[in-house]
Amino acid sequence: MTYRVERVNNLIRQELSDLFQREVKDPRLDTFVAITDVVTSPDLRHARVFVSRIGSEAEKHEILGALTAAAGFLRNELAKRLRLRHIPELSFQWDDSIERGDHILQLLDRIHSEDNQEQSAG
Numbered sequence: 723m724t725y726r727v728e729r730v731n732n733l734i735r736q737e738l739s740d741l742f743q744r745e746v747k748d749p750r751l752d753t754f755v756a757i758t759d760v761v762t763s764p765d766l767r768h769a770r771v772f773v774s775r776i777g778s779e780a781e782k783h784e785i786l787g788a789l790t791a792a793a794g795f796l797r798n799e800l801a802k803r804l805r806l807r808h809i810p811e812l813s814f815q816w817d818d819s820i821e822r823g824d825h826i827l828q829l830l831d832r833i834h835s836e837d838n839q840e841q842s843a844g
Contacts, residue, residue: 731760737803750788758817769810772817789814
């Protein structure tokens with residue numbers, strides 16, 4: 723990935739985070755939604771925005787639907803904030819890395835507590 727694309731990815735991530743906090747009024751997005759990554763194509767025409775939140779499958783689908791519906795608004799707002807010749811088309815994808823990390827931590831805690839129980843019993 724080139725330095726320019728990496729900078730654009732970071733700018734888009736920062737601006738979208740700011741827009742989520744201050745501008746988006748959709749009640750489906752009132753809960754905390756984290757933007758974990760932005761991956762822009764080399765020609766800067768398309769950007770995949772990875773979002774995450776711990777919740778149920780139904781909430782995930784609802785959030786992705788709300789983000790897809792708001793993509794045009796978000797792209798227009800990015801055009802106002804960023805000095806780019808072309809503002810990329812936004813597509814939102816779910817990033818389950820936070821949930822996987824949480825699951826791994828739970829497993830490690832369970833192993834740790836089982837080891838403590840065996841040591842105290844033995």
